[in-house]
Amino acid sequence: MARRIAQSSVNWIAISKRVPEAKKAAYLAFKAKSDExxxxxxxxxxxxxxxxxxxxxxxxxxxxxxxxxxxxYNALKIPYPEDKYTAFIDSSEKKTI
Incomplete structure (x- = not known):
């Protein structure tokens, strides 16, 4: 069955350091909406x-x-895409660390 794999991978701290003071309110509103x-x-x-x-x-x-x-409805079978890349990404990440 399908599994949930979504997660937040946004580095909000790094982004906040680059946001000009004049745009902080818009940035915070955007972040709040994203978090919601x-x-x-x-x-x-x-x-x-x-x-x-x-x-x-x-x-x-x-x-x-x-x-x-x-x-x-019961006869309908929608195949879930096979995860071919997570293992590769994990191994590549370990090599770079």
Missing amino acids: YLRKMFALSSEASKIEWAKYKNAIPIAGLVENFEKQ
């Missing part, structure tokens, strides 16, 4: 929410419609 988006992303579940098929079967009077959607 990151918090929201981490608050989400890494798993897709489950569909309550029984609820839709009771609510939709057309016979077989929900069953057909459920069958198609």
Whole structure:
């Protein structure tokens, strides 16, 4: 199953040193917005929410419609891309340190 790999890799301290005093307020607003988006992303579940098929079967009077959607949904398989680069990046990082 899919795993969450996103993380903040922004060096905010280094960026803040380069921001002119006149632009500090805009920088801080941008950083706050970025931090808020990151918090929201981490608050989400890494798993897709489950569909309550029984609820839709009771609510939709057309016979077989929900069953057909459920069958198609369960048959749908979207491959998750294989991670080919993390090991290479980690080994390259160890060589440079």
